[in-house]
Amino acid sequence: MTTSRPYHHGDLRRQLVSVGEEVLAERGMAGLSLREVARRLGVSHNAPFKHFASREALLAAMAEQGFADLVARQAAAEADEPEAGILARGLAYVTFALERPAIFRLMFSGEVGAERHPDLAARASVSLSEIATRIGEVFGPENAEDATLSAWSFVHGLAHLLLDGQIPPVLRAGRSDQELARAVLGAMAHGLGYGGAEDPVA
Amino acid sequence: MTTSRPYHHGDLRRQLVSVGEEVLAERGMAGLSLREVARRLGVSHNAPFKHFASREALLAAMAEQGFADLVARQAAAEADEPEAGILARGLAYVTFALERPAIFRLMFSGEVGAERHPDLAARASVSLSEIATRIGEVFGPENAEDATLSAWSFVHGLAHLLLDGQIPPVLRAGRSDQELARAVLGAMAHGLGYGGAEDPVA
C-alpha cells in the first residue's frame, strides 16, 4: 500500500519551484539542473517538462514566486506612520535578500530574460511599482521621482553589497548585517529629504 | 604562408578573457561555453584548459579584469575638488555598469565563488576598498563608515536598477540613463550623510 508513488504526483509544479530554490541555494546557478530537481522529487528526468517548457521557464517561475513573496513580506512590514513604514519596508527588503539570497539574486540577475516570460515581467513590474509608489507616498509629490529612485537604489544596493559579503571590515565595524542595515537605512531616512522620524524603528 | 594558424597562439589567455566577455554579452551566462569561445578563436575545444583549470576559472579571470578596468576608470574620473571627485567617481561606476552590463553582473553575481579564486577575491577587495577609501575621504572621519556605506550602496543600487531596466516610466520621467544617474547622484551628494553640520557642495 503506502501509496508511496502515485503515478500522478498531484503537486509537482509547486514542488518543482520549491525544490528548485533548495537546489539553487545549495549548488548555485550552475548546479541547478532540471534532472537534479526531478531526482529529488522521485520523478523521471522529463516530468518537469510537463510543467515548464524549459529550464529557464522554471527559473522564471522561481523568480516570480520570489517577487510575490517580497511583496507579501513588505505588506506585512506595514506600520502606522508612513515614515516608520518606509523604513520598515526597506528593512524588509534587505531582510528578504539576506534570508533568500539565491532567489534574490535570481530575481535581479537578468539571466531569466523577462521579455521571454511575460508572467514574470508582469509580476516584477507590479511588485516594483508598488514599492516605488509606497516610497513616493512618503517623500511627497514634488521631486518625488528622484527621492523615490534614491531610496530604492539605496536599499537595493545595500542588499546586494550585504549578500555579496563585500563590505570591508573597516566599514562593518563589528556590526551584524541586520545592525548594519538598520544603521544605514536610518541614516538615509534622516538625511534624505524629510527631517523627522527620530529612530522610528524601535 | 600566411602563418594563419601558428601552432602556438601566443596570446590565447588574454583573448580567451576578451572573447569570453563578447560571448557573455551576446548569449548570456547560460550561453557562454568554453567550447564556443575556443571555436571563435579557431583553437581546439581543449585549448582553454591549458590556461584555465575550469570554466569557472575563466569567469573568475573575466571578473578580475572587470574589477581592474573599474578601478582604472574611476581613477581617470578623478577631479580637483574632492566633492566633485566623489560625484565623478559615482558616475564612472554607473557608466561602467551601463557600458559593460554582462561583466558588471558577473562581478557581483556571486556565481564565481571568490573563495575558490583568491586572485579574484584579492582584486575585488582592493578595488572596493579603494572606492570605500575615496568616499570616506570626502565624508570625513566621524561617522565615515555609515556615510561611506550609504554612498556606495546608493551608487551600486542605482547601477543595478538601471541596467535591469526596472525603473518605471513614472520615475524615469523621460530622462536617459545618464541623465537619471546625474540627477540622482547629485541629489544624494547634496542630501546624504554630512551629519547636518555644513553644506560642502557649493
Add this chain to the structure above:
DNA sequence: TCCGCTATGTTGACAGCAGCAACTTGCGTT
C-alpha cells in the same frame, strides 16, 4: 649544433544535461 624539457595545443573519450519523440497510465466526463 643538437638534445631534450616544458608550455602550449590537439584528438579522443566519457558522463551529465536540455530538450524532442513516442509510449503509458489513470482520472474525469459523458
Add this chain to the structure above:
DNA sequence: AACGCAAGTTGCTGCTGTCAACATAGCGGA
C-alpha cells in the same frame, strides 16, 4: 463502459565540461 486528455515514463540526440594521451614548438644547456 468507453474515451480523451493531462501527467509521467523510457529512450534518444547533440552539446557541454573535464580527463587522458599524444603532438609540436621554442628554449636552454651540453
